[in-house]
Amino acid sequence: xxxxxxxxxxxxxxxxxxxxxxxxxxxxxxxxxxxxxxxxxxxxxxxxxxxxxxxxxxxxxxxxxxxxxxxxxxxxxxxxxxxxxxxxxxxxxxxxxxxxxxxxxxxxxxxxxxxxxxxxxxxxxxxxxxxxxxxxxxxxxxxxxxxxxxxxxxxxxxxxxxxxxxxxxxxxxxxxxxxxxxxxxxxxxxxxxxxxxxxxxxxxxxxxxxxxxxxxxxxxxxxxxxxxxxxxxxxxxxxxxxxxxxxxxxxxxxxxxxxxxxxxxxxxxxxxxxxxxxxxxxxxxxxxxxxxxxxxxxxxxxxxxxxxxxxxxxxxxxxxxxxxxxxxxxxxxxxxxxxxxxxxxxxxxxxxxxxxxxxxxxxxxxxxxxxxxxxxxxxxxxxxxxxxxxxxxxxxxxxxxxxxxxxxxxxxxxxxxxxxxxxxxxxxxxxxxxxxxxxxxxxxxxxxxxxxxxxxxxxxxxxxxxxxxxxxxxxxxxxxxxxxxxxxxxxxxxxxxxxxxxxxxxxxxxxxxxxxxxxxxxxxxxxxxxxxxxxxxxxxxxxxxxxxxxxxxxxxxxxxxxxxxxxxxxxxxxxxxxxxxxxxxxxxxxxxxxx
Numbered sequence: 001x002x003x004x005x006x007x008x009x010x011x012x013x014x015x016x017x018x019x020x021x022x023x024x025x026x027x028x029x030x031x032x033x034x035x036x037x038x039x040x041x042x043x044x045x046x047x048x049x050x051x052x053x054x055x056x057x058x059x060x061x062x063x064x065x066x067x068x069x070x071x072x073x074x075x076x077x078x079x080x081x082x083x084x085x086x087x088x089x090x091x092x093x094x095x096x097x098x099x100x101x102x103x104x105x106x107x108x109x110x111x112x113x114x115x116x117x118x119x120x121x122x123x124x125x126x127x128x129x130x131x132x133x134x135x136x137x138x139x140x141x142x143x144x145x146x147x148x149x150x151x152x153x154x155x156x157x158x159x160x161x162x163x164x165x166x167x168x169x170x171x172x173x174x175x176x177x178x179x180x181x182x183x184x185x186x187x188x189x190x191x192x193x194x195x196x197x198x199x200x201x202x203x204x205x206x207x208x209x210x211x212x213x214x215x216x217x218x219x220x221x222x223x224x225x226x227x228x229x230x231x232x233x234x235x236x237x238x239x240x241x242x243x244x245x246x247x248x249x250x251x252x253x254x255x256x257x258x259x260x261x262x263x264x265x266x267x268x269x270x271x272x273x274x275x276x277x278x279x280x281x282x283x284x285x286x287x288x289x290x291x292x293x294x295x296x297x298x299x300x301x302x303x304x305x306x307x308x309x310x311x312x313x314x315x316x317x318x319x320x321x322x323x324x325x326x327x328x329x330x331x332x333x334x335x336x337x338x339x340x341x342x343x344x345x346x347x348x349x350x351x352x353x354x355x356x357x358x359x360x361x362x363x364x365x366x367x368x369x370x371x372x373x374x375x376x377x378x379x380x381x382x383x384x385x386x387x388x389x390x391x392x393x394x395x396x397x398x399x400x401x402x403x404x405x406x407x408x409x410x411x412x413x414x415x416x417x418x419x420x421x422x423x424x425x426x427x428x429x430x431x432x433x434x435x436x437x438x439x440x441x442x443x444x445x446x447x448x449x450x451x452x453x454x455x456x457x458x459x460x461x462x463x464x465x466x467x468x469x470x471x472x473x474x475x476x477x478x479x480x481x482x483x484x485x486x487x488x489x490x491x492x493x494x495x496x497x498x499x500x501x502x503x504x505x506x507x508x509x510x511x512x513x514x515x516x517x518x519x520x521x522x523x524x525x526x527x528x529x530x531x532x533x534x535x536x537x538x539x540x541x542x543x544x545x546x547x548x549x550x551x552x553x554x555x556x557x558x559x560x561x562x563x564x565x566x567x568x569x570x571x572x573x574x575x576x577x578x579x580x581x582x583x584x585x586x587x588x589x590x591x592x593x594x595x
Contacts (some may be wrong), residue, residue, distance in 0.1 A: 002217055008032070031213070036134075054520075055085070058405070071088075074098075076098075077162075084114075091533050095119055135152050135153065142198055163212060167183050182283050182284060192233040228471075232290070240293055243295050245285055245298070250333060253362065256332070268389050278307075306342045307339075310339075318350055324465065327480070329355070390494075400532060401531065404427065420446060422447045422475065423475035437528060438524070440518065440522070446480040452515065456497065457512075460504045462540040505539060506532060506535075511530070560593060564590050568582065
């Protein structure tokens with residue numbers, strides 16, 4: 001039971017071995033359906049054709065002698081729509097509710113579009129059942145064009161169609177994230193832009209439960225699931241780590257891949273995952289390539305091309321818009337190696353791919369020369385990890401100062417109880433003998449208060465791969481009432497303060513030597529006590545942030561006001577004086593009218 005009025009009537013399938021004919025599902029699948037019981041009764045979607053009678057029994061067991069008034073079809077894939085005709089036979093007086101495109105598909109599937117007994121709904125349409133009112137939201141290509149999702153304003157439930165689904169039957173106990181990630185990347189991964197659009201529509205809703213068409217009902221810590229979907233659909237790496245994916249004919253490429261993996265682990269890589277593409281579950285390898293931020297591809301030249309399993313793997317990646325990753329290439333060939341060139345050409349479809357400076361060419365088997373290149377590649381891939389570790393870091397790398405410009409930085413501090421951080425664009429080097437850095441901070445910021453008391457800070461130089469989520473975390477909330485490093489991997493410099501593990505090219509630990517009062521702001525003149533360079537990625541400038549990172553407000557065709565900080569759109573003739581942006585928490589002063 002989801003609420004007093006919403007009941008689960010779905011089924012578990014333990015006979016299916018391949019979902020959609022390609023994804024191995026060792027723990028089966030669930031096909032979810034729901035009944036909303038009110039003055040009028042709505043059934044949400046049907047189930048796979050192999051479970052007709054079990055599903056109809058579930059409806060009868062929940063409703064007793066009552067009959068449903070509506071069947072809402074959110075998605076026309078047969079595992080959710082196959083029993084529409086059987087439902088109408090059992091309940092001929094019920095009305096089918098769906099999108100116009102779905103009714104076209106019904107004609108194709110069943111030979112009828114139920115023209116005499118249907119309601120066509122689109123964006124923003126509603127259906128009142130009594131105290132429950134359903135609002136329909138179009139979700140084209142999440143992941144078919146006809147998809148709608150449904151919001152029940154009474155119980156604050158989002159019926160999310162294939163969104164937030166996972167592989168596995170509901171009577172199997174397994175972690176949500178791995179099978180949900182594999183499901184998302186495999187089924188929906190191509191349509192990140194459409195998922196982002198749907199998440200923006202849902203951002204203004206109060207959601208207490210998410211009811212997907214596959215997998216468990218989500219009722220706790222919904223921000224965790226929504227944030228994951230935002231990460232996946234923006235093609236942002238979920239976590240730091242390196243995937244080594246290889247194919248090998250006689251074992252020599254395999255030997256190189258495994259040797260590299262061991263060197264990566266020794267160099268401090270937080271996670272190293274190795275896949276033999278000829279033998280692994282391809283969908284798991286693909287999911288992990290999207291999960292982690294670095295990928296090594298190692299394969300042989302084969303018929304003047306690359307080995308078939310590697311070609312299949314890269315095809316899966318590019319089909320799903322693989323982007324925003326660091327990629328390294330290892331090729332093997334006995335007389336005319338071509339694999340690196342072929343792989344790079346295939347990846348031209350991908351955006352924002354950074355290739356390592358080092359690549360490895362093996363002529364049949366590893367030798368002294370190719371082994372040295374393999375070690376150099378391991379060092380390059382682990383440059384930031386080596387710099388993060390006290391025992392391998394160069395703590396006096398003053399080239400870190402070269403990364404100061406009109407950029408964007410995260411200034412970290414600690415109030416004695418918790419770590420804090422904020423975004424600034426006011427860092428400059430004022431002298432070099434001795435080195436002095438000026439950092440200017442608004443007095444209203446909690447960080448100003450902390451640094452004035454403690455006299456120390458870290459300046460993290462953001463690099464161009466930093467996603468908008470970094471600016472949301474450190475720029476949209478006050479550290480006085482928010483723990484900005486909650487559930488965050490913390491690394492510390494010698495002064496005891498946090499430095500960021502990702503999305504920076506360097507950091508400097510600063511000691512305050514002088515304070516200058518600038519009325520609304522305070523300028524801290526600081527000496528450098530430690531400086532590390534973690535990567536050679538470019539520093540993010542304010543212009544780059546505005547052009548490439550900050551989301552563009554979706555204002556076309558809308559009347560109302562837009563938040564200048566994050567782009568949230570409030571639709572209406574008048575902006576409430578007490579409005580608080582649901583995304584960045586800024587007030588009315590930071591909204592401007594859409595013109």
